[in-house]
Amino acid sequence: MATTNPNMPKKAPWWNPAKFFAVRKSIPIEQRSYTKIYGILAMLLFAFTVWAVLDEVMTRRPWKDIQADFKEFKISRLKLEIKKEKAKIPPEVRKELKKKLAELEKQMSSDSYNKTLEEIEDIQKKLYKAQRDYTFAKATSDETYYYLDEERTSHADTTSRAKAYREIEKEKVQLLAVVNNILHQDTVLRAKITPIQKAYKEAQRINDSVYANVIALQRKVDAVEAMPVAVKQTMLVNYEKTNFNNYKMRLDRCETCHLSYADPLFKNDTIVSTDKEEVKAWLKSNKYNDEAHYTIKKLGANKDTTVAIVSALFRLHPNVDLLIKGHRLGEPPAPGVLGCTSCHGGQGPSIVSKEFAHGFQMHWDQPLLTGHYVEASCQSCHSGKMDFEGAKFISQGKKLFVDFGCYGCHSMPGYEELPGQGPSLVSITKKVTPEWIFQWIKDPKGWGKGSRMPNFMLSDDEAKAITAYLVDQAKGSTYSPLANYSGGGDLVRGKQTFFDAGCVACHTIDDFKGDPNMRIKEGNTFAGNFNKQGSKVTAAWLYDWIKNPKNYLPHSRMPSLRLTDQEASDLTAYLMSHTGTNDNVKTSLSGDISSMDLIHKGEKLIRSYGCFGCHEIKGMEKEAKVSVSLATFGKKTPGELFYGNVDGETLGKFRSEFAKEGIPLGEVETHAIHENQDWYTWIIGKMKNSRMYETERIPQRMPNFKMSDQEAFSLSVFLRSQTGAFVPTGYGDSKTEPIQVGLDKGRLFAHWNNCVGCHKIESAGGYVAKYVNDAYPGDANLAYFAPPFLGPEGSRVQEQWLHQFLSGPFKIRPLVKFRMPSYGFSDGEIGTATNYFLSMHKRALVMTNYDYPVNASLIPSGKMLFEKLKCLSCHTMGGSGANPAKAPELENTKRRLRPEWITRWISHPDSIMPGTPMTSFWISGGKFAPADPQILNGDPYLQVRAVQEYLHTIGKDAMPSATPYATINGSDKYILPNGDYEAAMIRAQMTNANMLMNAPPAQPKQSEVKSKVGKRTAMR
């Protein structure tokens, strides 16, 4: 076509695009050729396709390399195990086995053996032939006989047929003889080799049984070698919800790379080999070349001999029993199993790179939770739990959130019903002086290092104004002491009472120190420190307070310890002898504080700071929370947080300092973070100094809690858990199922009232035990014990009895130091506690009659055992028996203990309460055995049963009567939270527990409602 136009250049140089297109332009459109352009484009398309395929298959598949490495890694590891297993077999045995096998093998390869084998083979051929001939002869014989028979019945001539039949029969016999002859030869030949074969088989069997472990390991090696390189994943059907509220599946492919998470072989440092050269070779050959994953570590003292490769990637999950078996392999959270991202975060389906898979990329809102922040996930499903096994920081953070009263200003789901943390201030002037109020609100930590009240950074004028308002609002107080202190009291006795009555369970003083860096309200840091008490309150107030706390504060958690007048005087004297001043406040309250202007100013300040979030203040009962909700705080992005003028260096310091302390902040996607402004640094800054991000134009009001690093970190873990994430039914703890609700309400109740200060209940608690053990070191004859473990309570005691005990506690265990206080619980609160104990044993609160018809035939044996086993060496029965008593009164068991419990308990006390002083009578060498070889034919089950039934017959029908809440001026007083003596008296006298148990729970009485502060005091 080019030849048709003489003006057109001969060649368009395609390698020079400018010239090429210039030349092209000169050609009329209809004559231009596209061949070359299309050719080039087609080639490019082909090249890119190849590139794309290669990229997809090679570079974007790091997990393939990881799987290849893992195979090698695991095989080396298994080979090491094989070596170890082999070493366990004594060398003599190995030698003997080898010798035996070799000997037999030698025999089996000898010429004579082989010749015999050949002969047997030949004979087999002959036998086949002979047997075939014989079979044919037999068939011919059958055929001939048939025709012969037919001829006979049709009366035909049978002569020739009969002859033929005789001949073939003869031949048949001859052929059979040949077969038998060959068979005999075969038997003779086989007899030569069978013993050798048998012996060899037996030797191999023994060999296999001795090397069983080695063979099993070898099979594992084979299995690893055969393992296909493939993506592994867990599907969580209907696990998530989209923004359109539709269910969707979650897909976790983490185990594609984290192959050994459930492999016990990788429990410790994963040793790939103990051979140095082998390790070097292995490191060279590994495909997933990332130094962070494989490091060489020398183990043992002799550095040349023991070399290992430690892999961060191939490890067993650190808490396999609890987290993997419990959560992933599907036991408790049925239906289905959990994946990995449900706890750890990250981008489940992604496997193209570590960063993508871990979710450290822009716009992925659930990046991997690193370090202790993974504990935040526990909270998503177990929102009612207070103590998480193996997750210290979420437990601490959760408690601190409650104990610092964060919910007073910030709304948070699950904590709406809690009353404020601080004491009511409506009668404050009856307790402390205006001067003390002024100094305290200026700097609470100056008064005591463990103070939880935050610092509002008030100026002298502001503090004065607030003091003025508080003094003014308390003018309407109707409080006056009921118990009157008449002076006196002995300091030494007071100190002893402080210990013996159990004040040490909640309070600190002198030697009983709390930890100022972890201000959780639990154990002796639950309530105030008394080192300066004498300078804070008046003796008259203190005496009335310790005798009868509900008189001053109807809603206080402080219980009555049923102190006698003498004990109360001694304690008052002891506490008043401790004086001091506010260490950090140098100014004092001056001038008039009664001016209306000042009072109004104070009121305005209180409203702006939201003091009523924690304290009951007159005139401010209906105020709303002053700050933002924290319900979804955990998923805030840096863009939603205000950093003020704080620079990256200051924020970065938190990272480095916390890492040094072993509590590193969570990892973030570094290249998208500006100036260390990420979620973790923000919250730590805020916790350490709440006004850190304040600027001239943007003031902040949050008070400063001056948290320790441990406190700040723990709280940040808890806040991280507040993502508002949806938890599908069946995965998290139910919020409606009665047993779970009973547990959750009970756990908060036990923390709120510091039950755990004295008693171990679930996994934690019983903090006073160490004081008892220090003060009364265990000598079996004179031991005093800490308050009992309450884990078994729900299966131990009868419900009616528990109700009676909680309404007015009485002594059960003579050797337990401390007295169970009188809390003056309402029926609702007793119900919460009872339900908690029962729920721990999956029981619901039902009225049960524990009377049963006694098996009279067992009673004499029961009595005999009771006397023979000398139960009354420690116990008492109707007051007689051990003197003084060491163990509970046995007449009360009928109404106190459940019969099922008695049998379980006396059968094996130590297994229910380790360390109990109760003797095991039916245990011999760790096994259940008769306590007496003769009684009831030595049947231990019948013996236990007989004692249980005997205890039932000696039991009293009446329960011990409830003790009075407090004895004031010689008369018993029963006080309910509403201060209603009359109602309490009636309640304590109600002997028919039936009525109480069937009463609808937690319906506050009209009089109670009136005295409560809005909604917040519904749970005390």
Added chain:
Amino acid sequence: MNKDSPFFFLLCLTVLISCSKKQDDASGEVSAGYKVVQVTNGGSIHGRVTLNGALVGLEKIEIQKDQDVCGGTHTNPALPGASGGVANCIIGIEKITAGKDFEKRDHTFDQNHCDFSPHVQIIPLGSEILVSNSDKVIHNYHVNHNGETVLNEAQPEGVPPREIKLKSSGVHTVSCDVHPWMRGFIWIADNPYYSITDTSGSFSLENVPPGKYKLFLWRDNWNVEELKNGTGNIESYRWGKDINQEKEVVVEDSKISEINFIIP
């Protein structure tokens, strides 16, 4: 028997394997921190424990319970003896990581005539103790270690002896809740360098690898007080605090180091 028979072969194997397993078990239990090695040129520690001052403590303990079995009075089993030497002291090296092997013998603990017998004994960690009751009355062995009950089982009369095992090292106080005067001591040793003083108060530790050690002494107190309840009966017996002393000792190659203790 024909040596080539499979039976003989099997027999050999069984014996060999079972032997090797036993060895494994034994070394596994004691070796918690202590390694048995061949000690060459080991030295010895010899000494005596004497009493400084007069004896304080009841010689006879009055008994008001089960007198038909236990008798009316008991000699105080904790008394050190009249020779001036203090018997029944435990002398030992607490922190030693390697050395000679344990002496193999059986350990018994009997409740006889309402007393524990022996009163004090040393038992290697992991060994079993055969506990028996020779009395025609119930006893219980309430074992306390560091102020906590670790074992508390009753052994009524006629019940066969049984084996028990104590899991932590150090002194275990055994008492009987039925007969409060009864006290026995079991020292669980995690190494074999322990000795109980004889009636003259002498002790010796042999074959000690040369080195510097902390030698310590423990003894139960013989000072006992009878506590009476409101009705004037003896309710319990209060014993003095255990005696603990510590001394440094240097052991040299194949030499005898002399070291004496005085109980004030």
